[in-house]
Amino acid sequence: MSSGRFKQDLYGQLARVARAIGHPNRLELLEYIAQGSRPVDELAAMTRLSVANASKHLQDLRQAGLVRARKEGVRVYYELAGPDVVDLLSAVRIVGETRLAEVEQLVRTYIDARDDLEPVPVDEVLRRARQGLVTVLDVRPPEEYAAGHLPGAVNIAADSLAGHLKSLPRGREVVAYCRGPYCLLSVDAVAFLRERGYKARRLENGFPEWKAAGLPVET
Amino acid sequence: MSSGRFKQDLYGQLARVARAIGHPNRLELLEYIAQGSRPVDELAAMTRLSVANASKHLQDLRQAGLVRARKEGVRVYYELAGPDVVDLLSAVRIVGETRLAEVEQLVRTYIDARDDLEPVPVDEVLRRARQGLVTVLDVRPPEEYAAGHLPGAVNIAADSLAGHLKSLPRGREVVAYCRGPYCLLSVDAVAFLRERGYKARRLENGFPEWKAAGLPVET
DNA sequence: CAACCAATCAACGAATCAGTTGAATATTAG
DNA sequence: CTAATATTCAACTGATTCGTTGATTGGTTG
Numbered sequence A, B: 001m002s003s004g005r006f007k008q009d010l011y012g013q014l015a016r017v018a019r020a021i022g023h024p025n026r027l028e029l030l031e032y033i034a035q036g037s038r039p040v041d042e043l044a045a046m047t048r049l050s051v052a053n054a055s056k057h058l059q060d061l062r063q064a065g066l067v068r069a070r071k072e073g074v075r076v077y078y079e080l081a082g083p084d085v086v087d088l089l090s091a092v093r094i095v096g097e098t099r100l101a102e103v104e105q106l107v108r109t110y111i112d113a114r115d116d117l118e119p120v121p122v123d124e125v126l127r128r129a130r131q132g133l134v135t136v137l138d139v140r141p142p143e144e145y146a147a148g149h150l151p152g153a154v155n156i157a158a159d160s161l162a163g164h165l166k167s168l169p170r171g172r173e174v175v176a177y178c179r180g181p182y183c184l185l186s187v188d189a190v191a192f193l194r195e196r197g198y199k200a201r202r203l204e205n206g207f208p209e210w211k212a213a214g215l216p217v218e219t
Numbered sequence C: 001c002a003a004c005c006a007a008t009c010a011a012c013g014a015a016t017c018a019g020t021t022g023a024a025t026a027t028t029a030g
Numbered sequence D: 001c002t003a004a005t006a007t008t009c010a011a012c013t014g015a016t017t018c019g020t021t022g023a024t025t026g027g028t029t030g
Helices: A003-020 A024-033 A040-047 A051-063 A083-099 A101-115 A122-130 A142-146 A162-167 A185-195 A207-212 B003-020 B024-033 B040-047 B051-063 B083-099 B101-115 B122-130 B142-146 B162-167 B185-195 B207-212
Strands: A067-072 A075-080 A134-138 A173-177 A200-202 B067-072 B075-080 B134-138 B173-177 B200-202
Touching (some): A003 B003, A003 B024, A003 B083, A003 B101, A024 A051, A024 A083, A040 A051, A040 A075, A083 A207, A083 B003, A083 B083, A101 A185, A101 B003, A122 A134, B024 B051, B024 B075, B040 B075, B051 B067, B051 B075, B083 B101, B101 B185, B185 B200
Parallel strands (some): A134 A173, A173 A200, B134 B173
Antiparallel strands (some): B067 B075
């Protein structure tokens, strides 16, 4: 039986996929790529990596099938290969949170401690946003908002929130979201809004998870 | 803002989890561990690794939180940390199958080609087994069957199937399963049974996925 | 205690990986 | 065509990983 070869080859390939997400810099790159397609130099700047280094990591991701590269003029845009990649990252996140004390600790101190442990589940947001009971607030930078966002969401980038409070109806509850469950932009935004008397909560997941779940998306 | 530290530490930890499943031998070890707890020497024998090497890989898995070690007398039994680990492995499998041509090719030649592309979905098995319409057949070795199996399943190890056909009712359809979607034991069994006139199909997933999905398990 | 066995540890070489630097390629602008 | 810019490639260093070998620990048995 050549089943030994099968198993060997197969697990060799799957290990390639796993190793591709086995480096902190590649995980961070994927977080940004998951918001929409981006050229190499922007991704390098966002992650504070040298362009050559970022380029190499991106090619590693591409060879593992996690991202695609699309050439447009002089630049190369990288984009996520598909929603299954988001599911994979979520699975890693869940294992990390439930099995590694270090992760649980980090999440507790940086997120839970500031957010009063009451993230909003997705189905609730969907329902109440349709009824106009909440303002859905996207605090990511405008390029990412433009590449896709929750239906009806208002975009105010986290760093310009202070200057744009007028566009947020005072009475209604605000639900903020950003790049993912570990993105602190919405944590900061919620804290800021609460200080100013708003009733504000954080969506438990970010845009990529929303989209990967097949929920409606607006562009 | 010390959010840079947060992201760095967090992704460092998640990368640890990913790297733990980033080696073919560790993936194979996990396949066996997912069937139930096993001591180091048995796992080493099953994977044809040296005991020292297997021990080291198992410790890597333990440090990443994927497995637990339980000492019983003179031997150490390793067991899966939880169902979320099975979900993680499934996520890697799905990405590999949909994004890597090599994986799709391997699955096609070793499984689809021999199984006529008609795996049985889990809910169907659950329903029809309750009505007594199908014989559910567990072709894993008896120790693994003993550690947990589908409700009502009959256990005939794949290598002793030829000698135990009498315990399989001739008229009823057989649904065979084993260690997982990539375990060839049930593929062989289905082929063998079909040659002898049985109507036999393969369950699309194995025991670990069944259990991780929260479906009923018998011991 | 001594013998024995499972498991781990320590140390080593080969291989792979991560990041930098500087050169090479490709596409657009002038 | 030339210049400018985004990206990739090549070469190299230091760090990490994998597997083996032989020694060591820890628990059981006679």
